[in-house]
Amino acid sequence: MRYFTPELYLKLQSSDEKTLHAGAQGWERAIEAYARHLEKIRAQLPPEVLAFGQSNFHDWRLLMFWPDAYGEAPANELIILLQHRKDIAVLSYSLTTLVERIDPPREWDMPLDRVYWLYDELDLGANRAKSFIHRILLTDGTTLMINFSGCRVNKTNLDQGVSREDLAGMDAASSSPRE
Numbered sequence: 679m680r681y682f683t684p685e686l687y688l689k690l691q692s693s694d695e696k697t698l699h700a701g702a703q704g705w706e707r708a709i710e711a712y713a714r715h716l717e718k719i720r721a722q723l724p725p726e727v728l729a730f731g732q733s734n735f736h737d738w739r740l741l742m743f744w745p746d747a748y749g750e751a752p753a754n755e756l757i758i759l760l761q762h763r764k765d766i767a768v769l770s771y772s773l774t775t776l777v778e779r780i781d782p783p784r785e786w787d788m789p790l791d792r793v794y795w796l797y798d799e800l801d802l803g804a805n806r807a808k809s810f811i812h813r814i815l816l817t818d819g820t821t822l823m824i825n826f827s828g829c830r831v832n833k834t835n836l837d838q839g840v841s842r843e844d845l846a847g848m849d850a851a852s853s854s855p856r857e
Contacts, residue, residue: 679797679799679813679815679821680799680801680813681708681709681711681712681715681799682705682708682712682796682797682798682799682815683708683815684782684783684786684815684819684821685783686701686704686705686708687701687796687797687815688701688783688785688786689701689704690702690705691788712799715801716731716800719800719801719802722802723800723810724828726828726829726830726831727800727810727828727829729831730769730798730800730812730829730831731800733767733831735760735762735767735795735798736795736796736797737762737794737795737796738760738761738762738765738767738794738795739760739761739762739792739793739794739795740758740759740760740792740793740794740795740816741759741760741761742757742758742759743756743757743758743759744756744757744759753773753776754772754773755770755771755772755773756770756771756773756777756824756826757769757770757771758771760795764835764836764837765833765834765835765836766833766834766835766836767831767832767833768831768832768833769829769830769831770829770830770831770832771812771824771826771828771829772826772827772828772829773824773825773826773827774803774805774809774825774826774827775825777822777823777824777825778822778823778824778825779820779821779822779823780820780821780822780823781819781820782818782819782820782821783819786818786819788817788818788819790817790818792817793816793817793818793820794816794817795814795816795817796814796815796816796817797814797815798812798813798814798815799812799813800812800813801813803825803826803827808827809825809826809827810825810826810827810829811823811824811825811826812824812826812829
């Protein structure tokens with residue numbers, strides 16, 4: 679994380695008033711700096727990547743990663759399934775490199791039974807026009823660094839389901855039986 683760092687987040691959790699105050703000031707500066715950064719790169723972000731930047735997954739629970747740690751899928755794709763109350767989000771990435779997992783700082787000691795999304799940042803990748811970086815800070819202190827060339831966000835609500843009209847609207851070619 680370049681702006682919303684684990685160390686800065688830890689300051690916000692401090693019981694020491696000076697540390698907490700310094701953390702709050704640092705956090706405000708990080709928000710402003712990241713907003714300037716996003717504005718600076720906005721023109722270079724395709725609409726689907728910009729949609730990631732405009733989505734807010736703070737406090738969404740991570741339900742699943744695919745492929746998981748057992749390498750059951752090609753290394754060129756990643757799917758993350760998230761939940762917040764009755765809302766579900768599916769994030770799909772076309773990877774340019776393997777996902778990098780950065781361990782939390784040693785001081786990170788937050789009890790939890792589930793892992794949630796805290797903050798994320800978008801950036802341009804090495805190939806500025808065709809690759810991007812998504813950094814995600816999780817409640818266990820882990821940072822994920824995802825290098826990707828394409829992405830997609832799909833959201834739904836558990837109270838919704840596929841209707842008969844939804845099925846009827848599918849492309850006839852994709853819903854017809856194969857010979």
